Amino acid sequence: EPEVTQTPSHQVTQMGQEVILRCVPISNHLYFYWYRQILGQKVEFLVSFYNNEISEKSEIFDDQFSVERPDGSNFTLKIRSTKLEDSAMYFCASSGQGNTEAFFGQGTRLTVV
Amino acid sequence: GQQLNQSPQSMFIQEGEDVSMNCTSSSIFNTWLWYKQDPGEGPVLLIALYKAGELTSNGRLTAQFGITRKDSFLNISASIPSDVGIYFCAGQGSGTYKYIFGTGTRLKVLA
Numbered sequence: 001e002p003e004v005t006q007t008p009s010h011q012v013t014q015m016g017q018e019v020i021l022r023c024v025p026i027s028n029h030l031y032f033y034w035y036r037q038i039l040g041q042k043v044e045f046l047v048s049f050y051n052n053e054i055s056e057k058s059e060i061f062d063d064q065f066s067v068e069r070p071d072g073s074n075f076t077l078k079i080r081s082t083k084l085e086d087s088a089m090y091f092c093a094s095s096g097q098g099n100t101e102a103f104f105g106q107g108t109r110l111t112v113v
Numbered sequence: 114g115q116q117l118n119q120s121p122q123s124m125f126i127q128e129g130e131d132v133s134m135n136c137t138s139s140s141i142f143n144t145w146l147w148y149k150q151d152p153g154e155g156p157v158l159l160i161a162l163y164k165a166g167e168l169t170s171n172g173r174l175t176a177q178f179g180i181t182r183k184d185s186f187l188n189i190s191a192s193i194p195s196d197v198g199i200y201f202c203a204g205q206g207s208g209t210y211k212y213i214f215g216t217g218t219r220l221k222v223l224a
Binding site for chain 2: 004031033035042043044045048050055056058091100101102103104105106107109
């Protein structure tokens, strides 16, 4: 069964460092998302991406964040200068034609120290 | 902004019991999704609902899209230990790509 895959599963980084989280969405999907979940809290929307551009973003997704689809399969989230409060699980999701069901990856646990 | 409130926040039930949980909003949604999340894992899609009043089943799970389009309900019949986890609703409104997640219902099943 097709699935969304994310790497790495866990990333530890020093405050101020840049991190890139990687995702391979389901192959025929058109809509891509990043969400985050701070430990014990709900899943929060960060950004959606369609037709090679950001379609929507939340107030969390400030200038420190960027997304890219560098080729036909990968979808990345970059945090330029990490802060302690960026520590969270980051989930990539994708959905197909009609943008109905969104399927999530297993997540990357980001720990900023 | 849009907010989805789920109740109950948590529940302890005996194995074999039925479970009901709901998700309410002050905004109208066009699509409702229900997910289950195990610790350290990503949300797994359980059921998708696309029309007001729609009732959809997936095995022991049944979900309904509320008539007002501001709520949704999930029922689990004859619970088993592997039903343990956090259940999230997620809604998608008109003219938007994003899904808003609810606050979650943590389910614990006592064998």
